[in-house]
Amino acid sequence: MSSLFSAIHLGPYTLSHRVVMAPLTRMRSEAGDRPGELMQTYYSQRASLGGFIVSEATVVSPTGNGYLGSPGLYNDEQIPGWKAITEAVHAKGGTIFLQLFHAGRQSHQDMQPNGGLPVAPSEVAYNGVAYTADGWVTSSPHRALTETEIKALVEDFRSASARALQAGFDGVEIHGANGYLIDQFLQDGSNQRTDGYGGSIENRARFLLEITEAAISVWGSQRVAVRVGPSGTFGDMKDSDPKALFTYVVQRLDSLDLAYLHLIEPRVLGNVIDDSKDQAPVASQLMRQHYRGLIIAAGGFTAQSAEAILQAGDADMVAFGRDFIANPDLPERLRREWPLNDYDRDTFYGGTARGYTDYPTFVPERAKGVTAEA
Secondary structure: OOOOOOOOEEEEEEEEEEEOOOOOOOOOOHHHHEEEEHHHHHHHHHHOOOEEEEEEEEOOOOHHHHHHHOEEEEOHHHHHHHHHHHHHHOOOOEEEEEEOOOOOOOOOOOHHHHHOOOEEEOOOOOEEEEEEOOEEOOOOEEEEEEEHHHHHHHHHHHHHHHHHHOOOOOOOEEEEEOHHHHHHHHOOOOOOOOOOOOOHHHOOOOOHHHHHHHHHHHHHHHEEEEEOOOOOOOOOOOOOOOOHHHHHHHHHHHHHOOOEEEEEEOOOEEOEEEEOOOOOOOHHHOOOOOOOOOEEOOOOOOOOHHHHHHHHHOOEEEEOOHHHHHHHOHHHHHHOOOOOOOHHHHHOOOOOOOOOOOOOOOOHHHHOOOOOOO
């Protein structure tokens, strides 16, 4: 693992290894979408000396939540909880970016202010789900945003970026994947607009680029990143020419001198690997041709396949999701080739400390048995 555990510069930060904790939707926030002590414990457990964490997707607007329990940073009351988390991560020598998102049509009227309709670039039939007080339910019908509302949402991303700075984060990542609002603007299967935010690839990419530039106005380019999912279909997404679309997007992002580009491999569907798709990391291989900066690859990697993509030069760091859920000490386990805990998929979304902060770390003296200390 000579590459995976070599040092690297990410923007102004120096990291001691290239194992990234991926942004993971865990839905354990408290009332008012505020992070609490349980979330603080969770992130603190997973911070490692010289390691890098991307926070779970965090809502930038009251209209942006599609999952009950997802945290927000759309008002000042949410800052203290996040500040406790960043301080805990920094105390362990870690670096943490906040991932910012808006669910768009992946929502429900029960999650919207005054019971309004979820918003999207266009009114297009959608059969997805949201998570409400009644559990997983079919998403409500949605309505198309006006241009004035689009501009206001760009400002919501800017405001959330400013609050992230106040909360002590080291930077922000813009979530442009997984069928959420930005992705809905990018792909023409969901964007049927005829104004300046629809039609051509250039117009469909405009929302993402305006949001990215808004975040840069707060942080500077080297502490802002973007996550995209070329050819991703999660959230009922599709595009008539995904290669042309994402090549253009990545080329434009390349010109902005970002901290990194975060790529989700299309073999990932939700929280499982789609065995019907090519298992090779095709997105990173393609986009490396158009992006000169640091690339983080995500999507079903093992220690061995992570090392392989780094050796090939198609990515510079690798994000791990499910294994980081189950192994708070994942970087050290990978470094030492210690066995991994199995993850419990049933406890991924929402709930209590079970399946969240109760996974054990590894005790070397008990290497022939299972296990350890919480």
